[in-house]
Amino acid sequence: MPTAVKTELSIAKAAEFDIKKTFECGQCFRWNADEDGIYTGIVGNKVLKIRELGGSVVCDCEEDELPFWRDYFDLDVDYAEAASRFTQPEYLRLCADYGAGIRILRQESWEALCSFIISQCNNIPRIKKIIEALCVSFGEELSVDTYSFPSAERLASLSESDLAPLRSGYRASYILDAARAVSEGRLSFDELRDMPAEEALAKVKEINGVGDKVANCFMLYGLHRMDRFPIDVWMKRALKAHFPDDFDPEVLGEFSGLAQQYIFYYARTEEGGRRSNVSQKRKNC
Template sequence: MQKILDFDLEQTLECGQCFRWERQPDGSYTGVASGHILNISEENIPQIAQDEFWGNYFDLKRDYAKIRADLSAADRTLARAAQFAPGMRILNQEPWEALCSFILSQNNNIPRIRGIVKRLCEQFGEPIGDGFFAFPTPERIAALEPEALCEIRCGFRAKYVVDAARKVASGVIDLERLKTAELSDAREQLMQIHGVGPKVADCTLLYGLHRLEAFPMDVWMKRAMQTLFPGRSPEAFGCYAGIAQQYIFHYSRCNPELFAQERQHAG
């Protein structure tokens, strides 16, 4: 079977875009997506790529080498960032799961987010076998009061999750329609949800709705843009700005010396 190029499991599954994959002692990853359970390793990627659902989930039909080359041609710094993690891909996650997960991600670290999401699924999701649970539907969460989420220890985020579920379940927020709406309109729609600001909205657009032009900006990304791309806006990266964002974010977090000069000036 043909080897899949430009796909690295660690770069893709541990970059902060998803929270239901666990690395196993043998280096493989086990996770759940849209009610499907999978163990994936470097060895079985070619077989996984033949499966319609998982091939789409891992975005394996997209030519990331060409995207990376096009982005790199436009900027030398972006070229270094892209080359640092050439195996990173943007997953096609279930939109509601992405929205809910990134609401839970606010002011949180990745291990804790994973724990909250796991408890949410175990408490309110349907069992799907082998000790795994599906992500709870918006209808299931919409029927709850925020206090019911105390056991998953998500704190102040509980009321935001319930509000999001009620708006999605009632059709006030139509996630499918947001896949094709103008990006600014889609962002505004998501920000109708209590507790959803521009960053969570753009994370939902990029990671849940596969809007590859979306460019989430947290404090770290704002700092990276100011330091590495002064005067540039996300729109400057074009229709694959979201992929550029992943390269920049990962490169910046893994190379703190890039900001040493900035700290010296501040001192």
Template sequence: MGFSEWRKLPVSLSELCINTTLRCGQSFRWQKISDNEEWRCVLHGRLLSLKQDSSCLYYRTIQSSSAPHPSAPAPQSSADSDLLRIVQHYFNLSSNLTDLYTQWSSQDPNFKKKAAQFTGIRILRQDAWEALVSFICSSNNNIARISQMVEKLCLHYGPFIATIEGRAYHDFPSPEALAGKDVESNLRSLGFGYRAKYIYQTAVIVSRDREDGWLDGLSNPESPALGVESRPGDEMKPQGRPGYREAHESLLELQGVGPKVADCVCLMGLGWGESVPVDTHVWQIAQRDYRFGKSSQKTLNKATYDAVGNHFRKLWGKEAGWAHSVLFTADLRSFADRLAATKKVDVDVKDSKSQVEIKTEVTTAVGLKAPKEEDVEIKVEDALEEATKRGKKRKGQSDGVVHASKTVETRRVSKRLRDKP
């Protein structure tokens, strides 16, 4: 069993950059094949492999001998067309990202300033159940550990798809698979900690206490699950459309789901573009760049959580969560390597009666090297409970440019010697 030939989909890096989009903490299942800049993941029962150059996205798959995934699209003209539909849907390619960046930049000078180095970031249209469980795993966690947990879920409870180059690939497990009698204890033994209880209890609720299709039924009708025809939605309001508010409140009834996790699932699993997940990182961005907390609002609580989301929805519109994700990514330590090296030279000349003092100050700033992936922390804990634990911006913290070196040279030249022919 092997891969098919590469297919080519014309899409520029300004419209989609998979290296940034797949690294910024939206999905935790993609595996980077470092030898050839390739990414792999099982989507809707298909093992998908991707790579990209400046003008095209390349994709390929294998033919699985197992039964089709329940959410896989029905066969139409060919398997190739189905695969293309999966790629286009998953990467949300129906939206023109260049137009969206232009719109957000015109409405927000801060976005215009920071977004230029972070083009091509798209909000993924993930399976809602996968997004829900993945973000329950993300509580008080970092990308590497979340990814490890999600991979363990797939390996132990997900349907097997294929073995390629000695690696077994599984799809994401269903709610029924995670609602078994021994799931909670098994997950604890696999290192899930308190999250094991939340995953098990939520799987039980979704598979037994809710009607079939309940979770997908919370989706934005304008951006539904794969294979579902879109239809017009409600009018946008500062607090979001009624369907978004309903979905958010419904998710809060589940175990291990606080406001931040609910908003992540609404944005990345249910297609509600106005959903703005607010954690302490986003709260710090709001304080630093949008003057939140400059008066009486010093901490992140329910009132300020809602205020931040409403402000960004008013500023950016129906895709506020998308614009917020661009700024979130731009602020992550893991993307600090985007900073360009710069050199600043200041020359100060002081002229006294007897001599001229020439002071030359050279400051070199370099882009930070991205830390190892396991050191990158993207906290997605319940922001309302954890905000006060994380501390404020450190005193003297720079604006993102690291001054790697500074040299000062002072020369004093006698006027008599300087003027001597």
């Protein structure tokens, strides 16, 4: 499918914003590339095509939209500076170098919460498939074959049988519980932003189907709390293999979530294929 690009406004240097790593490091599920490496993403009711061109990252958008996208891509923060403290253990340094150019996106809160509820005990291709089906079924059609992420209010009006075609399994009831909590005001993103971390974490975990890992992912990616450090199966493996037994992510400081992203991305892309003999026993997730 040829992608028609109208404008090419530079938004950043490729060195500080690697779009492939950023979109494929596991933090988001709705940015997809065509065969030419042009990524298309949908944020709210905005659609953007973006690609790398001659050492720069260029956007197909109007100039007055650039501030929105600069904020979304978090381009006013110096990630190289933030990563400069990730020096030990040596494995972390390796991961940080490998992931250089990754940006932590300022995703929409509801979309992030709902997406990471779907992510549990699931693989990324199927997560993306379920989310896309959710958008096609219940989002708004912004243009041809382009759908917004459905609002919490919209999903709260549905039943489990409405969600059955998504094949999301036992996560369907979790999605509905979260949608209802948000639409009824029991869970306020504005309030969560101003809460101490532990208090916000406990509040989010009141939703059925949201445990420690999903709550931390939501706080990192949906509230941009950069000090959250979600631990999934990949992180557990990496921590066990390459970090001291008593390692505490707190020592990584206010950007520990970025360190987590570097580790996850490296472990999944470099070590994923050859997960040698040390596969710990785990009964079906």
